[in-house]
Amino acid sequence: MESKEKPVSEQTTTPPAMERRRFLQTMGSAVGLAAAATLAGPDDVLRTVEAAAQSLSGLSPKQAAREESFWLGIQQAFTMSRSLINLDNAWTCPSPRLVTEAVVRYTWLQEEEPAQQWIQKLRPRQESVRIGLARLFGCDPEEIALVRNATEALQIVLFGIPLKSGDEVLTTSLDYGSMVSTLNYRQQRDGIVLKRIDMPTPPKAMEELAGAFERAITPKTRLILVSHIAYLNGQVFPIKNICDLAHQRGIEVVVDGAHSFAHLDFTRQDLDCDYFGTSLHKWLLAPKGTGLLYVRKDKIETIPPLMSAPSGRRKANIRKFEQVGTHPAAPILAIAEALSFHTVIGSKRKEERLRYLKDYWAERLRKVPNVRLYTSLQPEMSCGIATVGVEGVHPVAFRDYLWERHRVQTARIVSAGIQGLRVSPNLYTTLNELDYFCEVVEDVAKKGLPEPHKSFKPDDTTTG
Ligand SMILES: Cc1ncc(COP(=O)(O)O)c(C=O)c1O
Incomplete structure (x- = not known):
């Protein structure tokens, strides 16, 4: 059974209706959180994340997953370069700054x-x-x-x-x-x-x-x-x-x-x-x-x-x-x-945020002609990772095109009957980055890949 909730791509990406006071409180925490995450020591980052998390306390983890103001602060806790879009977190993930700093200290x-x-x-x-x-x-x-x-x-x-x-x-x-x-x-x-x-x-x-x-x-x-x-x-x-x-x-x-x-x-x-x-x-x-x-x-x-x-x-x-x-x-x-870091965010809240990010791009792309999803979007069947393909587009050529032309990192999957790209955003991924990814995939689904990627010929190393 598919979830009866409205697909996330049809929901507003601005914070949903909430009391003005809580909104301001959350925003204040998020701005403070962003600053602390960038400038302060590890204890301050944790304290600020915790304070911001408290402002979500009336919300279910699923509702909290949509509070962009909170997640903006979490995004700032990472040192990721925004000159690329890393949607390949299922290999290994960047650590937040406080973890990297601890490695240096130890x-x-x-x-x-x-x-x-x-x-x-x-x-x-x-x-x-x-x-x-x-x-x-x-x-x-x-x-x-x-x-x-x-x-x-x-x-x-x-x-x-x-x-x-x-x-x-x-x-x-x-x-x-x-x-x-x-x-x-x-x-x-x-x-x-x-x-x-x-x-x-x-x-x-x-x-x-x-x-x-x-x-x-x-x-x-x-x-x-x-x-x-x-x-x-x-x-x-x-x-x-x-x-x-x-x-x-x-x-x-x-x-x-x-x-x-x-x-x-x-x-x-x-x-x-x-x-x-x-x-x-x-x-x-x-x-x-x-x-x-x-x-x-x-x-x-x-x-x-x-x-x-x-x-x-x-x-x-x-x-x-x-x-x-x-x-x-x-x-x-x-x-x-x-x-x-994991504990102050909260396990269930993090799970729901990862699922929300996956639903955000996958619900949008699954309606696009020529696009095929190899992952069920039923909530118990998947969370933050899903695999998507475009009919007639080889995953290796598609991955290379996304990286070389758009600096979007994904993983190609050619195995177990799957011909697609594994997409795995993380807590630092923004909705804007996912919109960009979706636009590129929609364009490829409509027009195919441009040259030289269009002429890609699979060999033994790319057939999986
Ligand atoms: C399902 C699964 N098991 C095991 C591993 C191995 O992980 P590692 O290379 O960190 O040992 C991976 C790596 O991506 C994996 O996807």
Whole structure:
């Protein structure tokens, strides 16, 4: 069922009717917020965001998502160049200024005396980062490992889970390449049987997705790998339903949460998965090279680390997954600043803002002749990411045209039956930028690409 609300592209982009007093209050906060975000230290930014957020307290997260005055302040907390339009946040996201500044501060601290600072001061402080992440994810801190990215988190699990020859593992056509290739290694090394479920893009209803897993399960199925949000088209998967039907049959579930953590508002309890891996440099906006691995407590002992850790006392200790040798403390510690920024905005408010931005451009473009959306706009089926194509226009040529002629960054998707551009705005994206993007796509849908992009010929590297 499509949402009955008026499409956002038909709604006013100026702040909706609200009392004059609250409007002025919000505007005042936003202007202050913009100034503080640009000029002041991290504490001031957080205080000002918090004050501005309080002025939204009478509004639901969905209503708050449309308060441009508030989001203007948030946009100013970033150091993004406005000479380009970055609609490719599903790769990695820019951090807000306070996070980048924290990385610099912690780097100087470590440089005072690298070894001693690390051992005595910086490493112990990682524990508060672990606690902060566990609070957001809703689990015990002893179930959280601080790793470098989703790749590391998920490969620890996918390489480590005990599986034997003939055991079946389910994955989907929308799962990420390096996770699937990890399972290909297990095929070669251990003789597991990897079964790929082809998913519709988009499905008509969420039930189709859980149903596809249910039909693919056999008595030999031992493990399911599933993306919470698919990287190809932003499809949200019904993780709890999949976990329920898996657990009833003694099957474990690994969730690739690269795009869902700090994007959707949820806790571990809402998923009930056994393992979850994510990159924090994506939607949490933390420093590059930071990630999180969740392993359900009773399973930690059964998964060996990818790099050997001291045996014995570390067997059931989640920190065994962090033994990667010397590495910088600053990115890990500055996760705390990213968590603070996320928390003052509010998880649900952020989710609704990301969904609003996606709806803003997608609702407009889906009515345009020759335009095809590969993502459902039903609120539970997608959030900030969606994929769009124009009939007869190759995604590589389209992406290059958008970048070379218009400085609009998108990602080309040629996979799983999708021929389109993945579009992923972020909190710093303005409606004006999305209008510009829509105008360019409308023009291409009407007239096609100009030369030389029109003559683009796909080869092996561009066919996906
Ligand atoms: C679904 C998914 N999983 C995992 C990854 C890997 O993330 P990273 O490169 O940060 O390890 C990505 C990267 O975009 C992704 O989209």
